[in-house]
């Protein structure tokens with residue numbers, strides 16, 4: 004190939020290829036602070052590389068080539084949409100059905116059972132649960148399946164004089180289930196609402212659950228409408244003060260690990276206020292309330308852990 008053609012080709016390639024913008028340490032710090040203020044996620048040195056990589060992707064998507072213009076966009080009035088997109092790129096959405104079985108056994112066999120007895124004694128029939136940081140829906144659907152099974156079994160032993168509609172609903176009257184599932188990622192919420200999962204994600208779901216709660220559509224498993232209707236999906240940023248109140252149980256698993264200690268403390272305080280007296284908080288396997296709050300009692304049984312709100316004088 005003649006040298007002139009080679010030069011032309013190189014020039015063409017150079018014009019279409021954008022080299023990734025490398026952020027300086029102070030620039031990264033500024034963005035780190037902005038992300039922390041927006042959602043509580045904390046990127047220390049160990050996660051700086053990940054932050055750098057995701058920022059580069061956003062710059063490319065916005066067709067920007069400097070930190071300065073991108074930061075200006077983020078902090079402008081019009082920047083709200085880009086902040087959402089950036090946060091969405093920074094979240095880790097790893098999840099699975101029936102994650103942490105020992106903890107879920109504790110939830111179903113002890114805590115739910117106690118709660119149902121307590122509620123029935125006060126003739127209160129609504130169970131209010133919140134899956135905070137629900138990702139793509141496996142956690143709230145797991146909870147919904149476990150609650151339906153637990154309620155059916157409870158009802159068998161404690162029938163109530165209420166007319167049973169036909170077909171028999173998943174939640175037998177007079178019981179009601181208010182199950183909210185929230186996340187900061189709209190993409191995760193869309194997938195959760197869709198409720199369609201490939202075989203590779205169904206391994207923890209045994210065949211009885213698959214038969215009862217899923218339909219096979221092509222090579223995917225779709226959550227049945229009757230189960231889906233039990234879960235309300237919504238956007239909530241755990242960094243804000245306005246969070247869903249009066250919960251009997253909150254699941255917030257594998258979310259706090261991305262926050263620093265100060266933010267974890269603030270979040271646990273908020274959860275305390277979002278729970279009914281005697282309500283329960285479930286956190287992830289690698290998380291604990293140790294050193295974060297003394298306003299919860301730890302319940303640990305057969306490798307499963309939960310925390311119960313203690314009533315303390317204000």
Ligand SMILES: C[S@@+](CC[C@H](N)C(=O)[O-])C[C@H]1O[C@@H](n2cnc3c(N)ncnc32)[C@H](O)[C@@H]1O
Pocket residue numbers: 042043044094095096097098099102135136137138139142185186187188191239240241242255256257258261287
């Ligand atoms: C690793 S997933 C955990 C999913 C599920 N709870 C589980 O344990 O399998 C963490 C989720 O927390 C969400 N998240 C992170 N920061 C958040 C915030 N400030 N507010 C709400 N959700 C947040 C992420 O979008 C992500 O879907």
